[in-house]
Amino acid sequence: MSLTSIMFYFFALVAALSAISMVFVKNVFYGALLLIVCLLSVAGIYVLAFAEFVAVVQILIYAGGILVVIIFGIMLTSRIAGKPLLVQHANKFLGLLVSGVMFVLLVYLFSQQSFTHTSLPPQPEKQIGKIGVGLITDFVLPFEIAGVLLLAALIGASVLASTMKSNRE
C-alpha cells in the first residue's frame, strides 16, 4: 500500500464520518463545522487526484467564504442570543430509508461497471497553466456566464437581505 492510497483512505474516512455525523447532529453550529471538515478532506482527495487548482479553490471558497456566511446566518437566526440553535428531526425513518436505498443502489451500480483503469501516466506539469488558457479559449462562454451569475447573485442577495424602509412593508 503506497503513501497516496493511505492518505486517500484517511481523507475518505474523515469525509465519510463527518458527513454521516452531520445527519445525526442536533446543533446547527456543529453541523456547519462538520461540513467544513468534510469539505477540507474532500479537497485533500482532489489533491491526490491531480486536481490541485480545484482543491485550492475549494479551500479558499468554502473555508473562507461559505463558512463565514453560514455562521453569520446561524447567529442571525437564533432566537435567543447565547443559546445554541437546535434543530428538530422529522421524517426520520423515511429519510434514512430513501437515502439508504439510494446508496445501496448506487454502490451496486458502480460495482457492476468496470472503468478502464490502466496504469496512468503521471499528470503533465502545467496543469494550472492549462486551466488558465482553457478559461479564456475553450471555456470563455461559461466563464462569462459564471461572471454574470455571480453579479446577479451579489445584487440579489444584498437586495434580499437589506433592511431598507421601502421593503419593510
Place this chain on the structure above:
Amino acid sequence: MVPVEHILYLAALLLTAGLAIVIVKRNAIMVLLGIELMLNASNLNLIAFNRLQPDKIDGQMFSLFVIVVAVCEAAVGLAIVLRVYKMYQTSVPDEVTELKD
C-alpha cells in the same frame, strides 16, 4: 493507485448523506448545508473521471463552475432565510404556511 470506484463510493455516500440531511432536518440552514454536500459529491465524481483522462481538463473546469453555482446558491439561499426569519420569526420551513391556509 486508488481505483476510481472507491472515489465513486465515497461520492455516493456524500450524496446520500446530503439527501438524508435535506429530508430529515427541520431547519432551513441545515437544508442548505445538505445541498452543499450533494454538490460536492457531484464535484468528486467529475474529478474522479477527469483522472482517467490525464491530457484533458474538462472535468476540472466543470467542477469549478459547479463551485461557482454552489456559492451563488448559498448566498441567495441564506439571504432568503434571513428575510423569512425577519417576517415569521422562525427558520423552520414547515412553519411558514401562509399560502396553505
